Amino acid sequence: MSVGTEYEEEVRRGHGIFYLVNKGGQRKTVLLNCELDTKLLEEYRMEFFGQDTNQEESYLVSVKDNVFITHLGNAPEKFNLSFNEHKEQMRTKYGDDEFIDVIVPID
Numbered sequence: 535m536s537v538g539t540e541y542e543e544e545v546r547r548g549h550g551i552f553y554l555v556n557k558g559g560q561r562k563t564v565l566l567n568c569e570l571d572t573k574l575l576e577e578y579r580m581e582f583f584g585q586d587t588n589q590e591e592s593y594l595v596s597v598k599d600n601v602f603i604t605h606l607g608n609a610p611e612k613f614n615l616s617f618n619e620h621k622e623q624m625r626t627k628y629g630d631d632e633f634i635d636v637i638v639p640i641d
Contacts, residue, residue, distance in 0.1 A: 550596035552578050553607075555588045570596040575605060582606045 549566040556562075568574075578594050581587065593607030602614060612620060 548597065550594070550602075552581075552594045553592055554581055555591040556586045557588050558586070566596060569598065570594075570605070579606060 549569050551566065552562075552564040554562040554564075566574075575594075582589065582592055582594065589607055591607075593609045594605045595609050595613070596603050596605060602609075612623070615623070
């Protein structure tokens with residue numbers, strides 16, 4: 535007898551992320567589903583430099599041809615890690631939990 539859930543996986547290539555934190559701590563995450571053009575870059579730039587934005591925690595990163603480009607702010611130190619590299623860091627930090635292969639902590 536087999537117990538489990540069947541699912542269909544859909545893979546989409548991303549184009550980057552705009553992560554905005556305001557001074558009150560609220561966060562906004564936009565996953566880019568198209569290439570970053572000058573119009574979109576300007577929209578994000580205006581939000582990034584808004585008076586309520588915490589620029590130290592916010593960033594805009596695009597990816598093209600597997601090259602990451604930081605346009606605004608500074609992405610976190612672990613940003614460029616692959617999923618497996620991040621998983622191994624979390625395994626080292628939290629131990630060899632049986633669920634680490636399916637639920638990876640984010641810190």
